[in-house]
Amino acid sequence: MILEKEKKPKQQIPTPITLTKFYCQRISIMSKPDLVSRDYTIHLAKYTHRITFKKKAPRAIKEIKKFAQKAMGTKDIRIDAKLNKFIWSRGVKxxxxxxxxxxxxxxxxxxxxxxxxxxxxxxxxxxxxxxxxTETVNA
Structure with a gap:
C-alpha cells in the first residue's frame, strides 16, 4: 500500500521588491502633510478622446475629480466655479x-x-x- 503525499497549496513568499513597494506605499500614505497645495497640468484631450460630444465636458469634470483624488488622496473633491466655467466655456463638446x-x-x-x-x-x-x-505652492 502506497501512501500519497498531501499536496499543500504553495504559499507566496514575498519578494524584496514587493515588500519594498508595500512599505514605500505605507510610508507615503502615513507621511503626507495635512495641508498642501500643488499646481498640476491636466491633459484633458487625453481623457476625452473618443467620447461622445454631448458627454465631453461632464467627462472632463469627472476626470479632473479622479485625477485630484489620486494625486491628493482624498475622496471629497470640490471644483471651483471658475474652473467649471473654464471647462464649459467653449460648450459641451x-x-x-x-x-x-x-x-x-x-x-x-x-x-x-x-x-x-x-x-x-x-x-x-x-x-x-x-x-x-508640477509645483508645490506655499499658501
Missing amino acids: NVPNRVRVRLSRKRNEDDESDEQLYTLAQLVEVDGFKGLQ
Whole structure:
C-alpha cells in the first residue's frame, strides 16, 4: 500500500521588491502633510478622446475629480466655479485640451462629514503650457 503525499497549496513568499513597494506605499500614505497645495497640468484631450460630444465636458469634470483624488488622496473633491466655467466655456463638446489646476488639500469644517480633509480644485491661468511642471505652492 502506497501512501500519497498531501499536496499543500504553495504559499507566496514575498519578494524584496514587493515588500519594498508595500512599505514605500505605507510610508507615503502615513507621511503626507495635512495641508498642501500643488499646481498640476491636466491633459484633458487625453481623457476625452473618443467620447461622445454631448458627454465631453461632464467627462472632463469627472476626470479632473479622479485625477485630484489620486494625486491628493482624498475622496471629497470640490471644483471651483471658475474652473467649471473654464471647462464649459467653449460648450459641451469643445473642451480645452489642457488645463492648469491648483489642488489644495484642506481641513473639513463639517463635524458630520466622514472625511477629515477635502481637496479644492481651482483654475490657474497661464499663457502657455510649455515647460510647466508640477509645483508645490506655499499658501
